[in-house]
Amino acid sequence: MNRIISRLFFVLTLLFSVGALAANQLDGVRIWAAPESTRVVFDLTAKPSYTHSTLVGPDRLVLDLSDTQSKVALGKIANNSKLVKRVRLSKPPAKGILRLVIDLNRPVNANLFSLPPTAPYGNRLVVDLEEKTSESKAIVAPPSSLRDIIVAIDAGHGGDDPGSIGPSGLYEKKIAFEIAKRVQAKIDATPGMKAVLTRTGDYYIHPNKRSELARKHRADLLVSIHADAFTSPNPRGASVWVLSMRRANSEIGRWLEQKEKHSELLGGAGEIIQNADNEQYLAMTLLDMSMDRSMAISHSIAGDVLKELGKVTDLHKNLPESASLAALKSPDIPSILVETGFISNPKEESLLKSSSHQERLAKAIHTGVLRYFETNPPSDSLIASRANSQHKVSRGESLSVIAAQYGISVISLKQANNLKSDTLRVGQKLVIPKG
Template sequence: MAANKIEGVRVWPSPESTRVVFDLEQKPDFSYFMLQNPARLVIDLESTDKLNTLPAIPEEHKIIKRMRYSKPKDKKSIRVVFDLLQNAKPVVFALAPTGPYKDRLVVDLYGTQMSVYSNESNSAKRSVERAKDRNIIIAIDAGHGGEDPGSIGPAGTYEKNITLQIAKRLARLVDAEPGMEARLIRTGDYFVNLNTRTVRARERKADFFVSIHADAFSRPEPNGSSVWVLSLRRANSEIGKWLEDTEKHSQLLGGAADVIKDTANEKYLAKALLDMSMDHSMKTGFQVAEEVVSELRKVTKLHKREPQAANFGVLKSPDIPSILVETGFISNPKEEQLLLSGSHQEKLARAIFNSLKQYYWQNPPVDSLFASLKADNPTIHKVQAGESLSVLASRYGVSVEALKRVNSLKSNTLFIGQVLTIPKA
């Protein structure tokens, strides 16, 4: 009788990779190797009983053709063979029990012939090319996915499902707005490595990155949404990592990297550009975060009334402004039910969308359709309580003098309800 047993096998295909998970009674003792001509991955499991039937692989799958058993290396082990459709890079590791899962053996296969755009249309490919009157690209990251369920609510709701539903609603709103375009980091229930999420956003030439999550706590009482931005400490750490990785310098320097031959000078230039880029990203992220908090206040309770700073890995990109939105506490029974509600999800998505649209209408990239539209239609602002000329000048990126001149103001006094024309920045 073997010491271990396979209780089930689950397959999680994604556009770029496939994850296969073996659910086991105990911690696996395993080894693996690759074979070529044809391409195969071979995994040996020591002292383990076979599962009667291995799952079939869907025909549309792009990496694995089938899974099968083969002659084991000895009587105490079993051998599982993955017949592959192409060369692939395997990453195989064990996972300890957590949440609803027991011990697991995880097999990640990354196709070497696949692109991040493998499942996207030609029009989507063309849309990310920079051109005059281009769309503003919003990368939307649905937290967790696949083998990683995220937090689990009292009624058994998985965070990964809630985040994907809200992300898709947000993407629909963004795509429906002329001049804006959404790019989902994951489009289905599959795992995406945390460190590659911002890489995917960069490959899609994103102007902004928003990550959707649902909070949780050990007690059911906490509730409400919150918005997070990158902490200064994490920002400085990421700048250091980018400086040490000379291959990333070309991403910052563009064509200049081919001209600058002096390595020392390139590093100084990279440091200067990184500092400026990170400053811009953090400032933009914080301004959008303030807008999101303001919009969320209209549709749900707030757990934090101001944007919060943290070390979240998905916020680390120095060249893409980013925020993380905790849409509510899935560990709170009432809020779990709210997060399951389609109407509430739509309200949350619209609050985030309104904030992004408002920010980019006020601060459009110079080559964007928003910039052209804004040039043809001057911005009008209705004064609200607590606003002053200096506050509005800072928000719209103009001077107090310009505001006074365009609106023929003789003093700095404003009145609630007063309508102002905002000059071009």
């Protein structure tokens, strides 16, 4: 009898142990704060089964995780969020449920989803919180006859999204941010240009939001900075990417369905066509024109940047490539994505970690961007007012006639065009220096 009781006790103990092991375990909580949003990440040992609800008076988000246990000291979680007051436990509605409460400082919109294990993280439940605000409007610069050219610099990944990870454990998000800050400094030091960062710290921004931030600042260009990776350590070299025509067309279609955004995307023209009977066709025509112009500019800038990168590092692609990339989803804003090198290649990872190499890459990106805008400045920009104009030689024109027309000397005209003689040919383009 004693033996039977002992065996029964052993089986019950084993069953209890298996049940305990089967339960999900909350291993940690991480709060990533951005200026206008916050991401809360719950690290778990298995895929979560959960429900959630929002409550007011005070504002809070309640999470119920089935078959889950926790030993996390929630009171010690690092938190610099303006939206999240704290994360705490609460009395569960039933046995086996872990109830978590996110106390909020103000009303929010919440988006919840689970993520499977991806190095260096395991299973996760992600809670994205955004403050409830009225429709954001584009930042409008004060009236001025001349303006700065705005370049949005997008450091890829961030927060709980590390991007690719190098052999030594180097995160792509760190490399992208370091190079982005260097590019920003160079652009801000260029008279007539101004840079804005899509993220100013180590936090996550959804790819959809990155182009929206660029549009909000009325950017003339979006430059997204990344580091490439592959399953083997062999590939190396930088490349520059632009939006594919297929992705651009799908985005145009999505925009056409959002009539309330036509004025945002098309400026004053959007407001004019809003009440027109043929609004859809007119909007499509204007958006197509905007897309064609934007993609042509993107290809040109990509070529200039790639040419400069080739002077300071190996190139993986000798010509700009096109792809359906989330960071380049706005066909109304010229956009390029720069892969600064392969972080999965040990030698290249070491280079990307080097501050001197980061500086060379940043200088190459800046030089390529500046070259394009010096040659093709927006007409209302400060750079356009300083830029040299061009003159196409017509039949019967001479250097003296052209110099007199622009009020400059023949000597300065010859020097600006590196001319060794006074001979001109019809159709020749001459740079006209500022008088």
